[in-house]
Amino acid sequence: MAKVYELIIAGGGPAGITAAVYAARKKLDFVLVTRDIGGQAAWSGDIENYTGYQFVTGPELAVKFEEHARKYQFPIKENEGLISIEKENEIISINTGKARYSTKALIIASGKRSRELNVPGERELKNKGVAYCATCDGPLFAGKEVAVIGGGNSALDAALQMVKIAKKVYLVNNTPELGGDKVMRQKLEEAANVTIFNGSRVERINGEKFVTGIGISSGSVKKELELQGVFVEIGLLPNSEFAGIVKRNANDEIMVNNACETDIPGIFAAGDVTDVPEKQIIIAAGEGAKATLAAFKFLMRN
Numbered sequence: 001m002a003k004v005y006e007l008i009i010a011g012g013g014p015a016g017i018t019a020a021v022y023a024a025r026k027k028l029d030f031v032l033v034t035r036d037i038g039g040q041a042a043w044s045g046d047i048e049n050y051t052g053y054q055f056v057t058g059p060e061l062a063v064k065f066e067e068h069a070r071k072y073q074f075p076i077k078e079n080e081g082l083i084s085i086e087k088e089n090e091i092i093s094i095n096t097g098k099a100r101y102s103t104k105a106l107i108i109a110s111g112k113r114s115r116e117l118n119v120p121g122e123r124e125l126k127n128k129g130v131a132y133c134a135t136c137d138g139p140l141f142a143g144k145e146v147a148v149i150g151g152g153n154s155a156l157d158a159a160l161q162m163v164k165i166a167k168k169v170y171l172v173n174n175t176p177e178l179g180g181d182k183v184m185r186q187k188l189e190e191a192a193n194v195t196i197f198n199g200s201r202v203e204r205i206n207g208e209k210f211v212t213g214i215g216i217s218s219g220s221v222k223k224e225l226e227l228q229g230v231f232v233e234i235g236l237l238p239n240s241e242f243a244g245i246v247k248r249n250a251n252d253e254i255m256v257n258n259a260c261e262t263d264i265p266g267i268f269a270a271g272d273v274t275d276v277p278e279k280q281i282i283i284a285a286g287e288g289a290k291a292t293l294a295a296f297k298f299l300m301r302n
């Protein structure tokens, strides 16, 4: 008969890694299944709001998370993602396409991913100049001209990273004013190599083998910008497609109570994939801890 774990944790971002550290310390028999380690935390440029670190970069914090997790030597199935979940006779089974695992309890901590622009040229030029993570891909555009698309904190963060790397940064925002934090807006407005296009939409991304430019419009006024990189920073979607078994809200976020319980006994969720308000590293980490403690109580009761 196939092995039945006590717990499976899906996701290796701040929520999943913290859940795993708590599970290891509770000596649970568990496995972490994840597409990567670090999650969105690794995409962030400068993090100044994770208690204990006055300043840390996203990749540095992701390395710290990984070191902390690896100290406990629990099994990690990396480069594997859940594609479906089933529950039968109190046993939960997950399918990753590579393998099927069974467990008594499951924590879903699969976070969010970037929303696409859905304009001509985007899909064709992905990884050929079209990127979704300035921290990961920014250095590839050293000395080049780039556009950052979006007007919220993610776009401001990406633009602030790129002003240090690129020759020129165009920020294309479809609302009349930039959103995001005031302190980030001020830093950006002080940068000499930024041009901001508020109230403007991207109509298409140009290029055959690589990005050569974008077409933007503001009302009836159209403009062509010649550039080599496009960072799409227009928000995030929850990674919850595989979780149709649990109740989700209109934004596809998994609905949880204040103990991280979903509507299916034994299935818990934590972090950005849930409907918990505010998406932050420290909140996701705290929710990951809560989820394991709730799962531990569930396992003790059952």
Ligand SMILES: Cc1cc2nc3c(=O)[nH]c(=O)nc-3n(C[C@H](O)[C@H](O)[C@H](O)COP(=O)(O)OP(=O)(O)OC[C@H]3O[C@@H](n4cnc5c(N)ncnc54)[C@H](O)[C@@H]3O)c2cc1C
Pocket: 010, 011, 012, 013, 014, 015, 016, 033, 034, 035, 036, 037, 038, 039, 040, 041, 042, 043, 044, 045, 046, 047, 048, 049, 050, 080, 081, 082, 083, 109, 110, 111, 112, 113, 154, 157, 158, 239, 242, 270, 271, 272, 273, 279, 280, 281, 282, 284
């Ligand atoms: C550019 C940027 C900058 C940010 N800056 C800050 C900041 O300065 N301070 C701050 O507090 N917050 C910041 N945030 C927000 C913060 O990164 C998130 O709130 C936090 O990472 C959420 O953690 P999480 O573990 O819930 O999800 P994620 O970090 O999204 O991690 C999800 C994990 O699940 C894995 N996964 C995805 N799909 C599956 C699947 N099907 N099966 C298994 N695993 C899967 C992923 O590989 C990943 O490991 C920033 C976010 C972005 C995008």
